[in-house]
Amino acid sequence: MVFNSLVFLVFFAVVYAAYRVLPHKGQNVLIVLASYFFYGWWDWRFAGLLAVTSLASWASGLAIARFRSAGRERAAWWGSFGNIALNLGILGFFKYFNFFTESFAAALGSVGLSVTTPVLHVVLPVGISFYTFQALSYSIDVYRGHLAPTRDIVAFFAFVSFFPQLVAGPIERAANLLPQMEKPRRITRAAVSSGTQLALFGLFKKMVVADNLATLVDGAFGAPGVGGAASLVAVYAFAMQIYCDFSGYSDIARGIARMMGFELMVNFRLPYFAKNPKEFWARWHISLSTWLRDYLYIPLGGNRRGSRRQTLNLFLTMLLGGLWHGAAWTFVAWGAFHGTLLAAWHAWARGHSRKGAPDSGRWVWTRRIAMFHLACAGWVFFRAKGMGEAFQVFGNIFGHFAWDLRAANMLTALALLCAPLWTVQALQGATGDLEAARKLSPVPRTALWLAMALMFVWLANTGGGAFIYFQF
Amino acid sequence: MAAMDGTTLRVREAERRFLRRGWWIFPAAGLVAAMLTGGGFWAWVSGNRPWLDWRQLLTARAAVLALAGLAVPAVWRILLKRKWPGWAVALAVAAGFACAEAAVRIPAAQTAFWLAARSRGYLPEVCYVRLDEAAGRNDDGPGILLAGSSQMIFGVDETLLRELLSPTPVVRRAIAGMWPQSMLAMWGRFPFRRGDVCVQIRSAFDFLGKPEFDADWFRPVASMAGAGGVLRTAGAGIVARHAGKTVDFLLAASLEGWRMRDGMRALAMQWMREPGRDGGTAVSRGKRPAWESETWDEWQWRAFAEGARRMKSAGVSFQVFEGDVNPSLRDEAWKGKRREWLARMEAGEREGLWHLVGLEEQDAGLAPGEWVDATHVNAVGREKLTRAMGRILARCGGAE
Numbered sequence: 001m002v003f004n005s006l007v008f009l010v011f012f013a014v015v016y017a018a019y020r021v022l023p024h025k026g027q028n029v030l031i032v033l034a035s036y037f038f039y040g041w042w043d044w045r046f047a048g049l050l051a052v053t054s055l056a057s058w059a060s061g062l063a064i065a066r067f068r069s070a071g072r073e074r075a076a077w078w079g080s081f082g083n084i085a086l087n088l089g090i091l092g093f094f095k096y097f098n099f100f101t102e103s104f105a106a107a108l109g110s111v112g113l114s115v116t117t118p119v120l121h122v123v124l125p126v127g128i129s130f131y132t133f134q135a136l137s138y139s140i141d142v143y144r145g146h147l148a149p150t151r152d153i154v155a156f157f158a159f160v161s162f163f164p165q166l167v168a169g170p171i172e173r174a175a176n177l178l179p180q181m182e183k184p185r186r187i188t189r190a191a192v193s194s195g196t197q198l199a200l201f202g203l204f205k206k207m208v209v210a211d212n213l214a215t216l217v218d219g220a221f222g223a224p225g226v227g228g229a230a231s232l233v234a235v236y237a238f239a240m241q242i243y244c245d246f247s248g249y250s251d252i253a254r255g256i257a258r259m260m261g262f263e264l265m266v267n268f269r270l271p272y273f274a275k276n277p278k279e280f281w282a283r284w285h286i287s288l289s290t291w292l293r294d295y296l297y298i299p300l301g302g303n304r305r306g307s308r309r310q311t312l313n314l315f316l317t318m319l320l321g322g323l324w325h326g327a328a329w330t331f332v333a334w335g336a337f338h339g340t341l342l343a344a345w346h347a348w349a350r351g352h353s354r355k356g357a358p359d360s361g362r363w364v365w366t367r368r369i370a371m372f373h374l375a376c377a378g379w380v381f382f383r384a385k386g387m388g389e390a391f392q393v394f395g396n397i398f399g400h401f402a403w404d405l406r407a408a409n410m411l412t413a414l415a416l417l418c419a420p421l422w423t424v425q426a427l428q429g430a431t432g433d434l435e436a437a438r439k440l441s442p443v444p445r446t447a448l449w450l451a452m453a454l455m456f457v458w459l460a461n462t463g464g465g466a467f468i469y470f471q472f
Numbered sequence: 473m474a475a476m477d478g479t480t481l482r483v484r485e486a487e488r489r490f491l492r493r494g495w496w497i498f499p500a501a502g503l504v505a506a507m508l509t510g511g512g513f514w515a516w517v518s519g520n521r522p523w524l525d526w527r528q529l530l531t532a533r534a535a536v537l538a539l540a541g542l543a544v545p546a547v548w549r550i551l552l553k554r555k556w557p558g559w560a561v562a563l564a565v566a567a568g569f570a571c572a573e574a575a576v577r578i579p580a581a582q583t584a585f586w587l588a589a590r591s592r593g594y595l596p597e598v599c600y601v602r603l604d605e606a607a608g609r610n611d612d613g614p615g616i617l618l619a620g621s622s623q624m625i626f627g628v629d630e631t632l633l634r635e636l637l638s639p640t641p642v643v644r645r646a647i648a649g650m651w652p653q654s655m656l657a658m659w660g661r662f663p664f665r666r667g668d669v670c671v672q673i674r675s676a677f678d679f680l681g682k683p684e685f686d687a688d689w690f691r692p693v694a695s696m697a698g699a700g701g702v703l704r705t706a707g708a709g710i711v712a713r714h715a716g717k718t719v720d721f722l723l724a725a726s727l728e729g730w731r732m733r734d735g736m737r738a739l740a741m742q743w744m745r746e747p748g749r750d751g752g753t754a755v756s757r758g759k760r761p762a763w764e765s766e767t768w769d770e771w772q773w774r775a776f777a778e779g780a781r782r783m784k785s786a787g788v789s790f791q792v793f794e795g796d797v798n799p800s801l802r803d804e805a806w807k808g809k810r811r812e813w814l815a816r817m818e819a820g821e822r823e824g825l826w827h828l829v830g831l832e833e834q835d836a837g838l839a840p841g842e843w844v845d846a847t848h849v850n851a852v853g854r855e856k857l858t859r860a861m862g863r864i865l866a867r868c869g870g871a872e
Contacts, residue, residue: 006716193558215741405746412743431482439480441487442556442564443548449561450568457569457729458736462720 001041002466003252004207011038012256019260024184028154031181035161039126046125049090054160056086057135061142061149061156068145080143084136091132094124099327127167129324133291135160138174140295147175155181164253164260168246168469170267170287177262185261195258197438201424202251204452204460209417210245210468211461213237216410222389228401231393233410235376238383240418243271245468246285266434272375273429275367277341278349280375292321307350314346315339325382330390334381341374417459420451476555484552491552495545502541506534509581519591519745577728582606589735592742597625597647598692599735604645605661614667615641616865617788619655622648623673623795626848629858636862649689651678652776653769657702657721659782660695666787671865675795676806676813677847679773681766685710687717687724692731694724701782705774773816780825790826791868792817793834793861798843829864836860 001008015034019027040047060083067076138159141147150156159178165171220226220234250267257264267287274280281289297317303310315336322335384390427436437448476484507513515521556564575581583606590599616637618624624646634642645662647654652674664670685706699722703711711718723730783790794814797806814830821828834857842853849857 006719010715212737212740405744409742409744409746413741416740416743427483427486430486431479433479433482436479436483439483441484441548442551442554442561443544444487445556445561446564446568449565450572453565453569454572454729457727458733459740460733462716 001038003249004203004462004465007041016259020187025154027185028158028181031158031162032154035158035163035166038163039161039166042126043123046128049094049125049128050131050161051157053087053090053132053135054157056083057139057160058150058153058156060139062151064139064142065149076143080139083139087132087136091128094128096323096327103329130169130171131160131166133171133288133324134174137171137291137295138178141174147178150178150182152182162257162262164256164262165264168249168253168467169285170250170253170265171291172264172287176265180262187259187261191261192259194435194438195255197255198258199252199255201437201452202248202253202255204456205244205248205251205421206467207460207462207465208452208455209421210241210248211463211465212417212459213241213244213414214465216413217241217383220406220410221383222385222392226396227404227407228396228399229403229407230410231396232401233407233414235380235383235393235397237410237414239272239372239376239379240414242379242382242468243268244421249467249469269434270425270429272372273368273425274371274375275364276349276371277338277345277374280371281338281342288321288324292317296320303346307347310346311343314342318342329387330381330384333387333390334378337378337381341378417455420448420455423448480555487548487552491545491549498541498544499538500541502537502539503534505541506531506537509533517588517745520587573727573729576732579606579608585732585735585739589732589738591745592735592738594735594738595647595692601645601647601658601661601693604643605663609643609663609665611641611643613641614665615643615669617662617664617668617670618642618644618646618672619650619662619670620646620672620674621650621678622848623675624650626844627673627795627854627857628861629854632855632858633862633865636859637865647693649686651682652772652779653682653702653705654686654689654693656705656775656779657690657698657725658693658695659698659701659779661693664783664786664788668788669791669865670783670788671791671793671861673793673795674776674817675797675847676809677766678795679769679776679813680809682769682772684771685714685717685721687714687720688734690721691724692734694721694731696725699725701778702775705778706771710771768812777820777825780820784825791829791865792826793829793864794831795847796831796836796838798846799838799840801846827868834860834864
């Protein structure tokens, strides 16, 4: 069941109608039931996996607190470690088993050793990386003493399985979402109105922009006979496609949650307005980048053990961040690329901090454009089916650049599809407010919604195209 | 006026700045709109005219639209300090949407759009049908209306038939894949008149193994006049199983913008016509249908009977020419299915719903070499079949 489908519309209408009339405890039970139904729609067998993750994390939280209150610190550590090992074990098996066995066999094969690897056709459960990380953050926070464990199992199950953000985030922290589950929620008219608008804007991003750009990208990315200019425009188009696909999902999730009285974290903050790699990761997939910072980069030592160690930590964190996205060498390369960019940026910033602020107001647009192109270079690895295809795209752009009609058409389509989005983003950038479009005066507000409504009717892909991040 | 918070004031200040610097965009947009609604520009875009004559673009209409464009920043500035409630914005959006919907229904806009879509390789037969529809039916009296699928497109030479039946007008509305159910969906697009003769070529495979609800096919040609019939003949089970497609179909039946959406996407993706991407016929070269394994599609039968009843009540007589297959494929499975099909067709004929013209009566004499594939004839076959059809229609008086 995907957000951009009639089935979801009916599902949400029924759930929401019931939700509005139920008391707080009943609402939480409904969230759990609806979320498991939502998840089971893909494959009901994996709902069990979700339940195991939830139960183990909830129990480990209670166990950690009990051991700690009894002064048994070592047992509390084991309680936390056991839960981490179980969750990462499940994630590792379902997501990386095939990748590692195949890569291992290929590595041995390259030195002349032939091995027979076990062949398991492991199906990847939708959203496993998201809810695993969400559940892990809870038990780690409880172990660190940042969070009190909850006894309310229904609220905890609702926190892990909350259907608006279950399969593609934002990866919520227990400190933010769990208290909202535990306390009665107030649903105001303003929240319903702004939530609806946010969800509709997300649907526009997905169904009008991302799904149409996907046809451009699929037809040109790594396809034979495509010129360098068309390849370059395809990379730009993919940059917008993945942004609109993923941030569109986040907008819908946040909008729906807001309609239900929840406030989820902001996951994207105009990422292509970033002027450097550090800022890019403070704006792109914020819930993952902050997760990696808090639970990986800082425990590795962060910037506390000298510049060399910081460089290594950044690189390792981004490498694992790349691998989190998928079990493929292209994602490893994407992570390594961003790790290198971040490490280089920090080294440069350290050198320039003595002379003044590394990020002054000069050349802002030049730096934004440069950073956008660096991000695009990373997207080539992310989108490519293999390293060969990635290098073919780079080869096309740098070796056979020629402007042709196809590239012109692709660029026109890109501009046409993104026009309302860029208008909104220009306003968001100018005012520093992500909800600025709702505060426009009547004429531009009407014009904006009318343009989006017409584009939706004329151009939206109603075929229910899957969200890219579902595969992660 | 409600008090504004800090961000709202910042947003309004940004708007004010934009109006100061960019007010000229709106009259310029009026000029562009005048250009987009002028035939000369689209003739150039479609590649039918090699150059753009700027003098044709600077007209009185352009001046009016430029002035209208100038009104936009003025109204914007007046309303700058206002804060409309959500319902007022929704109402204004709905009004704007209704205006846009009315605008795209204007025949000139339709002609421009379907010409442009056709030149981008978008289903040419759909474009031709929609272009013919925009042009309207210009003949005087009752005539012959050819309706049907690829067998009609490949099998009947419209020009030759017009000569053979002169002075009876001959009108064609044929699209590949126009099975009985599809024909019912686009019912409002057939310019039937009392006394017309509707001619269709139908074969057993028109009623065998079709997609249960082909919403993609329906979308560009759906009509409100056909919607009720489609849903009634489909039945509750099919409608429930294909709820999404049903909504899609109903939207297409109601909104021109929804009917144009596939063409719009073709246009958006290929704004400038790329040579060599003109669409040929959308007809797929048919393989031998799997007669043995396919079962009758009862929805097609119900839709066919519904269409026939509608024609009867509109005073249109209905001639069904039996469609042939490549003689080399006339095996026992085909013969069996044909027998069953003929039995059902003859039952309908006895009810007075249609007149069936069987292969024997057509006596077209099609040889194996006169076919391009399993179900479609070549140029020689087309001439033979057209002459046979002309002979039969002339004998029974053409339009009654």
